[in-house]
Amino acid sequence: MATTSLAQRQQARALGGRPSRQAALAQPPRLSRGLASPSSGGTLPAAAVVVAGAYKRSRTMEFEGFDLRSPLPPSRDTAWLLSTAGVGDDDYYDYDEYDDGTPVPDEWDSMDPKYVNGRQVQVNRQISVAKVRVQGLDREDMGVLASDEARQIAREEGVDLVMISPDASPPVCRLVSFSKYKYEAERAVKQRQKASKGVEIKELRMRPVTEQHDYAVKLKQAQQFLQKGAKVKVAMSFSGRELRFKDQGKQLMLRFVEDLAAVGKIDGAINFKTSTFSVTMAPNK
Incomplete structure (x- = not known):
């Protein structure tokens, strides 16, 4: 790979990239999202590596592209980045994969257990019952729906389907981002604990x-x-x-x-x- 010049480093700083190429190469990202070369072992001008801040490598350490997890400067896109680096759009394509080429699984479909206040909570595909009662985005009652239909609505709204009352008949689920639900539930517990202590x-x-x-x-x-x-x-x-x-x-x-x-x-x-x-x-x- 070509060596970066002082001028290229200064240009990278002006464009909002990281100034140190060595620092970028020292910690290659495990998860890469951005642009990749269609052919392993391709080359990319050093300026692009500096501007992007990191690059993507396969397990054989061959160069395959560069990482775009760090946000680009305002009003800039990947086409601008390639143009700045002197690379044509036809030479690169969007990718979303691990460094060994394994596709990144959709987080929405993840079966990894999730916990809130020490209790496991079923989310999205983890919900196995046939029907659930659904609370909408504003906690309005949407009635009893098939779980598949409720999941579809959640995906269309860009949120999760979180089971909040598993012991109810049928179980109650809520359309809400899981991170938001977790934050609200944990904050409520802390407030109750604080109130139970009384005035010191x-x-x-x-x-x-x-x-x-x-x-x-x-x-x-x-x-x-x-x-x-x-x-x-x-x-x-x-x-x-x-x-x-x-x-x-x-x-x-x-x-x-x-x-x-x-x-x-x-x-x-x-x-x-x-x-x-x-x-x-x-x-x-």
């Missing part, structure tokens, strides 16, 4: 005699907890000689509540009746 309560302890620096640290922590949606319980204990500072502690507690007013509100009432003062703050909504 963080506890902060203060002394009746607190330095300004320590007060500022506690205040910042409380603000962050409230902003994240958690409740904050502030407790102030008195022991021994500290019992003499109850009035001072009460004023400190009220000041703390006031300083949190922008992000939180009192949840319940402030307890000033025991040797431990306490108050619970809830986030503002």
Whole structure:
């Protein structure tokens, strides 16, 4: 294969291709989609390899074409790429195959098992029952249809036929992209798990005699907890000689509540009746 010149590399960069031919050759793609030479062992100008960013090889390492998985620049097509490389359209044809020439199977017909939230889900050709109840693209009821008819509708709409209720009679299927269905189902589980945990309560302890620096640290922590949606319980204990500072502690507690007013509100009432003062703050909504 011809060696790329500096000018060709610069041209490739301007055209949106990858600048390094060596990097492209170091990792040849297993799956190739694009244009290929009708005859194995053909040659292609080096500029085309640089512009395309990679090339296709058979198992015998013979050159067969180049890979177009990376998108071409806007308003460009494969004919433009061949023209830029100095190759005629008649010399190349579209292909969709593995490097050994094996046709790429249609993903829609794949029988590989698919899972959502740890449960196997039947999709498209995997659905073996004769009839299914179908939900449309907007989840409207389309009635009971033969599975083959439902699959045909799904293909025409460019989506998948996903079985969402296998235990129903007949089973219920939905016209939806499997990736979308998987995302929605997994997100719903996460939201339910989050809701079941309830509101988290963080506890902060203060002394009746607190330095300004320590007060500022506690205040910042409380603000962050409230902003994240958690409740904050502030407790102030008195022991021994500290019992003499109850009035001072009460004023400190009220000041703390006031300083949190922008992000939180009192949840319940402030307890000033025991040797431990306490108050619970809830986030503002």
